[in-house]
Amino acid sequence: MSYESEKLAATLKAAREKKGLSQRALSAHAGVPQSHISKIESGAVNLTVSSLTAIANALDLELALVPRKAAPAVRTITRSVNDVPKATPEARKEIARLAKQLEHIQSLKIDSPVFENLQRQFREMRQFENLIRNTDTLRSIREALKAVENAGGVAALQEASKQMNSFRNALAHGIADEERTRLPRPAYRLDGDNDE
Amino acid sequence: MSYESEKLAATLKAAREKKGLSQRALSAHAGVPQSHISKIESGAVNLTVSSLTAIANALDLELALVPRKAAPAVRTITRSVNDVPKATPEARKEIARLAKQLEHIQSLKIDSPVFENLQRQFREMRQFENLIRNTDTLRSIREALKAVENAGGVAALQEASKQMNSFRNALAHGIADEERTRLPRPAYRLDGDNDE
DNA sequence: TCATATGATACATTAAAGTAGATCAAGCGC
DNA sequence: GCGCTTGATCTACTTTAATGTATCATATGA
Numbered sequence A, B: 001m002s003y004e005s006e007k008l009a010a011t012l013k014a015a016r017e018k019k020g021l022s023q024r025a026l027s028a029h030a031g032v033p034q035s036h037i038s039k040i041e042s043g044a045v046n047l048t049v050s051s052l053t054a055i056a057n058a059l060d061l062e063l064a065l066v067p068r069k070a071a072p073a074v075r076t077i078t079r080s081v082n083d084v085p086k087a088t089p090e091a092r093k094e095i096a097r098l099a100k101q102l103e104h105i106q107s108l109k110i111d112s113p114v115f116e117n118l119q120r121q122f123r124e125m126r127q128f129e130n131l132i133r134n135t136d137t138l139r140s141i142r143e144a145l146k147a148v149e150n151a152g153g154v155a156a157l158q159e160a161s162k163q164m165n166s167f168r169n170a171l172a173h174g175i176a177d178e179e180r181t182r183l184p185r186p187a188y189r190l191d192g193d194n195d196e
Numbered sequence C: 001t002c003a004t005a006t007g008a009t010a011c012a013t014t015a016a017a018g019t020a021g022a023t024c025a026a027g028c029g030c
Numbered sequence D: 001g002c003g004c005t006t007g008a009t010c011t012a013c014t015t016t017a018a019t020g021t022a023t024c025a026t027a028t029g030a
Helices: A003-018 A023-030 A034-041 A049-058 A068-082 A089-107 A113-126 A136-152 A154-172 A177-181 B003-018 B023-030 B034-041 B049-058 B068-082 B089-107 B113-126 B136-152 B154-172
Strands: A061-067 B061-067
Touching: A003 A034, A003 A049, A003 A061, A003 B049, A003 B061, A023 A034, A023 A049, A034 A049, A049 A061, A049 B003, A049 B049, A061 A068, A061 B003, A061 B068, A068 B061, A068 B068, A089 A113, A089 A136, A113 A154, A136 A154, B003 B034, B003 B049, B003 B061, B023 B034, B023 B049, B034 B049, B049 B061, B061 B068, B089 B113, B089 B136, B113 B154, B136 B154
Parallel strands: none
Antiparallel strands: A061 B061
């Protein structure tokens, strides 16, 4: 396999993982067999443009032929778009758990405005999932939600909602949660779009 | 054929023509049969990445997967690099004629420093061939060179060299040759890269 | 007029991409 | 332990990309 092909395979794999898709999920979106995606990502095939574009489009990527002279600039741009901090696996896992818990509560038909509010807060929070470095709060919220089923009722919902709101605001305002837990931070940032 | 594929084919063809390569010349560089290049450019095949990269590299293009979000910026950059004024067919033709004439003179083994100088000037001039709007001077130089063979000898070479030097300098300093010859110009241009 | 270079096509052959489907081991949640 | 999902791997089959070579009509130049 050529260098170009390997890079391509790595790019596709990285893009898929960044979107949190499994090979099978991507397969469904792109209309390409999972077995083939596996082979592609391992660089075992010399794929055709149709396969490439199908998969790339499913991953919100666009195939481009850029003049060599412009290639460095394109790489810079691509990097700047890609280098948003990535959600940690733990964060994603915890968020998935929370989502499941919320689905379950919905199935209980509680139908309180408090619950609707909580769901909205959850959706808004998810937009910043990449910023989550610490899942304690999420875990705490999930604990609170468990109480809903057992005894807590709406009171537990309100407690969860309060925590969710505070957590979301913290993320939205760019207050890294390490800030509160006193973890060391990187001394620099690759992208300059940080408004602190 | 999909839209993506057609665009790809068009891009490759445009890039090849811009470089002034025939399908056969490109074939030699890229290691891909001319017949296949023809099919590719007509969008008749779903080419593989290896073919694509081979041809693209021969055309100084780089295959890239850019995030949709970054695609507009990439297009802008690419355009800015591509939109250097293109050499007119007449200019290219006249330059080819000149090159041939120079080759012929070289075969005469004149071996004068004046001729070497002339060749260097020619090479330098070619770098600006995109700026040539008017081929009168080139034709004039070629006329002068014809005299070398018949009678003129080194004197004719010197005359040609003098003209070449002046022409090259004019191009290098961005003095459009229309400026001097006062030819009628089109009232509009499709591309906006005209610096008047 | 003759020669040359161009891009488009034709043909037979080979290699491999692509599909559909099943299976496997590893990892994780319950 | 059990069930589910993950990515990797296998099979069998179909489709087609790619090659090599050759031809063709058409410009364009000598």
